[in-house]
Amino acid sequence: MAEYILGIDCGNTAVKAAVFDREGRQLGSRATRVETRFPQPGHSESDMYGLWNKTVGVVQGVLTELSIHTDQIKAVGVSGHGNGAYLLDHKDKPLLGIQSLDNRADELIQEFQKSDSYQQIRELNRQGLWPSQTAALLMWLKRHTPEVYSNIGRVLFCKDYINFCLTGKCSTDYGDLSASGLFDFTRNEVSQPLLKLLNLEEITHKVAPPVQSEDVVGVVTGEAAGLTGLKPGTPVVAGLFDVISSALGSGVWDVSEASIITGTWSINQVVTRDLPSDELFMSSVFPGGRYLAMENSATSASNLEWFVREFFQTEQQVAETLNQKVFDYCNAMVEKVDITEQLPLFHPYLYGSSDSATAGASFFGLSGWHRKADLLYAVYEGIVFGHLEHLLKLRKAGIDVDLARLSGGGARSAFWSQLFADVLEIDIWVNRCNECGTKGAAMAAATAAGFYPNFARAVAEMSGDYQVFSPDPKKRDILGRRFKRYQVISELINKGL
Numbered sequence: 001m002a003e004y005i006l007g008i009d010c011g012n013t014a015v016k017a018a019v020f021d022r023e024g025r026q027l028g029s030r031a032t033r034v035e036t037r038f039p040q041p042g043h044s045e046s047d048m049y050g051l052w053n054k055t056v057g058v059v060q061g062v063l064t065e066l067s068i069h070t071d072q073i074k075a076v077g078v079s080g081h082g083n084g085a086y087l088l089d090h091k092d093k094p095l096l097g098i099q100s101l102d103n104r105a106d107e108l109i110q111e112f113q114k115s116d117s118y119q120q121i122r123e124l125n126r127q128g129l130w131p132s133q134t135a136a137l138l139m140w141l142k143r144h145t146p147e148v149y150s151n152i153g154r155v156l157f158c159k160d161y162i163n164f165c166l167t168g169k170c171s172t173d174y175g176d177l178s179a180s181g182l183f184d185f186t187r188n189e190v191s192q193p194l195l196k197l198l199n200l201e202e203i204t205h206k207v208a209p210p211v212q213s214e215d216v217v218g219v220v221t222g223e224a225a226g227l228t229g230l231k232p233g234t235p236v237v238a239g240l241f242d243v244i245s246s247a248l249g250s251g252v253w254d255v256s257e258a259s260i261i262t263g264t265w266s267i268n269q270v271v272t273r274d275l276p277s278d279e280l281f282m283s284s285v286f287p288g289g290r291y292l293a294m295e296n297s298a299t300s301a302s303n304l305e306w307f308v309r310e311f312f313q314t315e316q317q318v319a320e321t322l323n324q325k326v327f328d329y330c331n332a333m334v335e336k337v338d339i340t341e342q343l344p345l346f347h348p349y350l351y352g353s354s355d356s357a358t359a360g361a362s363f364f365g366l367s368g369w370h371r372k373a374d375l376l377y378a379v380y381e382g383i384v385f386g387h388l389e390h391l392l393k394l395r396k397a398g399i400d401v402d403l404a405r406l407s408g409g410g411a412r413s414a415f416w417s418q419l420f421a422d423v424l425e426i427d428i429w430v431n432r433c434n435e436c437g438t439k440g441a442a443m444a445a446a447t448a449a450g451f452y453p454n455f456a457r458a459v460a461e462m463s464g465d466y467q468v469f470s471p472d473p474k475k476r477d478i479l480g481r482r483f484k485r486y487q488v489i490s491e492l493i494n495k496g497l
Contacts, residue, residue: 001069001071001072002021002072003021003022003072003074003449003451004019004020004021004027004068004072004073004074005019005020005021005073005074005075005076005077005442005445005446005449005451006018006019006020006059006062006063006073006075006076006077006230006442006445007019007020007076007077007078007079007435007437007438007439007440007441007442007445008055008058008059008076008077008078008079008159008162008438008441009078009079009080009242009245009435009437009438009441010034010051010055010078010079010080010081010158010159010162010242011034011080011081011242011263011264011437012034012036012044012046012081012084012099012100012101012264012302013033013034013036013264013302013305014031014032014033014034015031015032015034015051015054015055015058016029016030016031016058016435016437016438017029017030017031017055017058017059017061017062017438018030018062018435018438018439018442019062019063019066019068019073020438020439020442020446020462022446022451023461023462024433024439024442024443024461024462024463024464025464026433026434026435026438026439027066028062028065028066029062029434029435029438030057030058030059030061030062030065031058032054032057032058034046034050034051034054035047035050036099036101040104042102042103042104042106043098043102043103043104044098044099044101044102044103044132045096045097045098045099045102046084046086046097046098046099046158047097048086048094048096048097048161049094051097051158051161051162052161052162052165055162055165055228056227056228059228059229059230060227060228060229063228063229063230064229070225070229070230070231070234071231073230073231073234074234074235074445074449074451075216075234075235075236075237075445075446075448075449076166076220076230076234076235076236076237076445077236077237077239077240077440077441077442077443077444077445077446077448078159078162078163078166078236078237078239078240078441079159079239079240079241079242079244079245079246079437079438079440079441080157080158080159080160080161080162080176080239080241080242081099081100081158081242081264082100082157082158082175082176082179082180082241082242082243082284083100083132083133083134083137083157083179083180083181084097084098084099084100084102084132084134084137084157084158085097085098085134085137085138085141085155085156085157086098086156086157086158086160086161087148087152087153087154087155087156088152088153088154088156088161088164088170089151089152089153090151090153091153092153092154092164092170094161095148095151095152095153096141096148097161098132098137099132100132100264100265100298101132101264101298101302101351102131102132102137103131103132103351103352103357103358104131104137104140105129105131105132105133105136105137105139105140106131106357106358108136108139108140108143109129109130109131109136109357112129112139113128113129117197120197121194121197121198122278123186123278124184124185124186124191124193124194124197125181125182125183125184125185125194126185126275126276126278126280126282126283127179127181127278127280127281127282127283128181128278129181130181130281130357131352131357132298133180133181134155134157134180134181134182135180135181135182135198135200136181138152138155138182138198138200138203139198139199139200142199142200152203152206153206154170154206154208155182155203155206155207155208156170156172156208157172157176157177157180157241158242159176159239159240159241159242160172160176160208160239163217163218163236163238163239165224166218166220166221166224166228166230166236167217167218167219167220167221167224167236168218168221169217169218170208171208171211171217171218171238172207172208172209172210172211172238173210173211173212173213173215173238173239173240173241174210174211174212174213174285175213175240175241175244175284175285175286175287176210176240176241177190177207177210177285178210178283178284178285179241179282179284179294181198182194182195182198182200182203182207183285185275185283190204190207192204210238211238212238212287213237213238213239213240213244213287213444213455214237214238214287214444214445214447214448214455215237215238215448216235216236216237216238216448217236217237217238218235218236219232219233219234219235219236220232220233220234220236235445235448235449237441237444237445237447237448238444239441239444240440240441240444241284242263242437243259243261243265243267243269243284243292243294243296244284244286244287244292244440245436245437245438245439245440245441245444246259246261246263246267246407246408246436246437246440247259247261247269247271247292247405247407247436247440248287248436248439248440248443248444248459249407249431249433249435249436249437249438249439249440249441249442249443249463250405250406250407250411250429250431250436250440250463251405251429251431251459251463251464251466252271252405252459253271253288253456253459253460254271255271255272255273255290256270256271256272256400257270257271257405258270258271258401258403258404258405259404259405259407260387260404260405260406260407260420260428261300261406261407261408262300262301262383262387262406262407262408262409262410262411262416263300263301263302263408263409264298264300264301264302265296265297265298265299265300265302266296266297266298266299266300266348266383266386266387266390267294267296267300267408268294268295268296268387268390268391268394269284269292269293269294269295269296270292270293270394270399270401271286271290271291271292272290272291272292272293272399273290273291274291275291276291276293276397276399277293277397277398279397280293280294280295280393280394280397281294281295281296281297281354281390281393282294282295282296287455287456288455288456293394293397293399295354295390295391295393295394296354296390297352297353297354297386297390298350298351298352299348299349299350299351299353299354299383299386300348300383300386300387300408300410301383301408301409301410302350302351303346303348303350303361303379303382303383304327304330304379304380304383304409306350307375307376307379308326308327308330311372311375312326312329312330315329315330327409327412327413330376331413331414331415331416333372333373333376334373334376334377334380334415335415336373337373337374337376337377339377339475339478339479339482340478341478341481341482342365342367343365343370343374343377343378343381343482344363344364344365344366344367344370344374344375344378345363345364345365345378345381345382345482345485345486345489346361346362346363346364346375346378346379346381346382346383347359347361347362347364347382347386347486347489347490347493348361348379348382348383348385348386349361349362349493353386353490353493353494354389354390355494356493356494356496358496359493359494359496360493362489362493363375363378364485364489380415380416380419381419381423381479381482382486383410384416384419384420384423384424385423385482385483385486387420387423387424388423388424388483389487389490391424401426402426402427403426403427403428403429404420404424404426404427404428404429405428405429405430405431405466406420406428406429406430407430407431407436407437408436411430411431411436412434414469417430417467417469418469418472420469421469421470421471421472422471422472422475422476422479423479423483424471425471425476426471427468427469427470427471428468428469429466429467429468429469430466430467430468430469431463431464431465431466432464432465432466432467433464439462442462443455443458443459443462444458446458446462
């Protein structure tokens with residue numbers, strides 16, 4: 001019988017499962033939306049029981065669809081959104097799931113940023129503090145809900161919780177942990193000096209020691225097997241922070257290669273040999289003893305999802321009736337828009353910006369003659385402008401980006417991929433695999449299953465083919481002028497004006 005790998009990817013908005021063969025070909029996939037709860041303004045939470053049930057559904061669905069025998073899945077890899085917090089109580093039962101869209105800790109962060117210890121925190125964890133970061137959320141829980149904080153038995157990340165449901169074991173990997181604000185890069189561990197500065201000393205033993213992403217951390221239990229259709233005893237690897245998984249799945253491995261991800265977050269990252277500057281938004285440990293230099297914010301495709309959800313209900317219903325995707329309709333609509341100075345601008349700050357958690361999204365320059373298609377184009381363009389803001393910060397830190405591999409929802413749109421090339425003025429490479437997050441997780445699992453001698457070989461052999469989008473010089477001037485106006489307004493928004 002043929003042998004396969006299962007990759008699972010859990011984001012803030014969806015959970016996906018895909019089956020891959022040894023060569024990295026995707027045989028089939030299933031996806032379903034993840035519901036977000038908003039118990040209070042600024043709070044974004046996940047129903048942990050519901051998340052596991054959704055995961056069970058997509059795994060069971062893709063295995064059934066492909067008629068795969070339980071013996072054919074040789075290993076499982078899981079990726080999940082970073083930061084947030086997926087907490088178990090002292091009996092290893094779900095306590096609280098917080099997504100990485102949460103802003104509850106904003107006031108606390110502003111307080112800490114004025115403290116004498118803040119620069120020292122930043123030097124140790126290479127990111128300081130920001131609202132939906134795991135460290136910041138734990139600090140907020142300790143101060144505002146001590147009854148919840150005192151009941152924490154385990155601190156997990158999203159993919160770790162799914163691994164726990166599959167195996168009954170608690171573990172994490174270096175990528176997720178190093179991006180959480182709890183990791184001391186000077187000591188390569190969760191250190192007491194850092195936790196003392198964060199006032200989180202007692203949390204040390206509740207965070208699982210990290211292992212490499214491709215290391216086996218447990219096997220599928222009988223209970224999990226009965227729910228998912230997997231075979232009991234199937235190896236499960238530690239898995240990956242989803243931005244790292246998507247980078248790997250899109251083919252990124254070597255130093256200086258860049259990955260851009262259009263998901264809930266705007267992810268802009270480059271592989272480096274040396275530890276990046278602490279002036280950047282974040283650094284993370286990358287497989288092979290390297291690092292990712294990151295400039296990120298929650299300013300990407302989640303803005304388009306909101307716009308379509310609120311203003312394209314009729315189109316959504318028609319698409320569902322025809323068994324089509326509403327985003328295909330949107331792509332066709334924006335392709336017909338002529339790019340002119342008179343089009344409105346959109347700032348993708350529905351969940352804050354990288355410079356201000358309280359920044360709000362906006363349309364600027366609306367006129368009575370504008371159509372819905374014009375606003376839709378502005379959303380597409382504004383999201384790309386947001387990515388360019390981050391790219392400029394990477395370049396300011398001395399990190400050159402000559403080409404990038406694009407993944408996430410935007411990579412499924414030829415129009416959007418071309419717009420990225422035109423706005424960023426670099427070649428954009430798009431992997432022909434639709435699910436780079438699940439593929440990166442599958443690469444880690446394929447390494448553990450012995451399909452390849454090491455992780456680097458798995459990435460090289462399983463990456464697959466690409467489509468390349470090059471900048472159109474005819475659009476350079478108009479897009480450049482529109483971006484300058486965007487920057488002026490962005491500065492005012494971030495100042496609260």
